[in-house]
Amino acid sequence: MNKSILSTITRAALTDFQKAVYCATALIPKGETRTYAQIAAMIGRPRAARAVGNALNKNPFAPAVPCHRVIRSSGALGGFALGSATKKRLLKQEGAL
DNA sequence: CATTTTTACAAAT
């Protein structure tokens, strides 16, 4: 309903946490990868790896932030809005894999 | 504004 849309727009303003996540993710050097835990630790929330993934998922700067460089500690690519296949391909292209 | 649900994680079992 309209209420949901309004709620989304109201919260569309980036929070400090989101800003930190996008910044840290954008700082990842090309050809390297970071785990969600590393990003979380970088921004001061070492226990918020999950929240980091959440922020990247909503990532309003889709092409601005290299979310494809962020993977899980287990080595899994995690998820990707454009599909895990695309993410894997991008990492391979950069030489991260 | 408070409460509940969901989530692209991580560590332990």
Added chain:
DNA sequence: ATTTGTAAAAATG
């Protein structure tokens, strides 16, 4: 592989 713990946003009321 399954369970538990943690953190934040979106949805719901």
